[in-house]
């Protein structure tokens with residue numbers, strides 16, 4: 001993979017400890033592209049014209065047309081912006097220290113901060129769902145998205161409704177650490193370049209997700225830049241797929257696929273917009289279940305246990321008592337599973 005012609009070079013990419021294969025890059029008219037989407041596999045579509053009307057959404061255009069509403073901007077001391085659920089902090093984790101801080105600001109204020117930024121300052125990342133407060137020009141651009149193409153795919157794949165379009169405006173080198181989402185995603189790059197590293201849902205246990213009650217639910221506990229192999233030995237077996245997404249390109253991130261997204265260093269800021277769709281209803285369940293179906297089952301079991309026990313600290317001992325020596329080859333030591 002050498003994208004120097006399209007504006008980036010391989011040596012700009014962080015070196016990680018796992019191998020990756022390139023994600024297929026196809027025309028949206030190629031039948032294989034639709035096949036991959038139907039099979040819930042990632043694919044880069046190079047010519048959807050999905051957001052061509054938004055390729056002009058640079059900082060000045062957005063500052064002028066986003067309206068005067070305040071937008072969600074995350075502030076980080078380093079280049080990582082790990083998501084956390086504010087409601088889950090209130091519910092269970094009063095001692096949780098958020099790794100980033102949310103500051104709401106108007107778009108012109110955000111752009112001013114971006115332009116004034118210098119090495120050593122805190123980094124910023126705007127992440128805001130598009131809503132009806134945006135100005136008329138943005139509404140017009142939005143209406144010109146290639147909805148026809150999207151609607152056909154949504155129907156073909158039996159997806160649920162579009163739930164939101166997240167607008168992401170980031171600084172070069174910003175990283176959204178590895179996590180999975182519970183929705184289907186068409187991720188559309190508008191300005192600048194993003195490296196997208198994905199892992200299949202079967203890597204669930206090798207990426208060590210936080211427990212569901214935790215504010216970092218759906219995020220991996222693993223840090224690719226500082227991997228702790230003693231604590232997370234399964235990561236040594238990771239194999240990913242990746243691509244660098246440029247303006248006008250769309251990446252399908254299937255539901256439950258792990259992804260880490262990095263704005264390339266030294267290539268300027270980035271603007272992206274995503275399309276999140278609810279997954280389709282499961283029609284006929286076939287066994288063995290697919291990894292993503294097992295993952296959904298595990299999430300439900302975890303949530304039910306928490307609902308019953310009320311205390312996250314009680315979930316682990318109960319699960320250990322249920323499993324060790326009964327569903328595992330290990331002999332129970334009699335204290336592992338203290339209820």
Ligand SMILES: O=C(O)CCC(=O)C(=O)O
Pocket residue numbers: 166168175176181185187259261262272274
């Ligand atoms: O672009 C990013 O930084 C993160 C995007 C993401 O995780 C998503 O669209 O699901």
Ligand SMILES: [Fe+2]
Pocket residue numbers: 179180181259
């Ligand atoms: Fe995501």
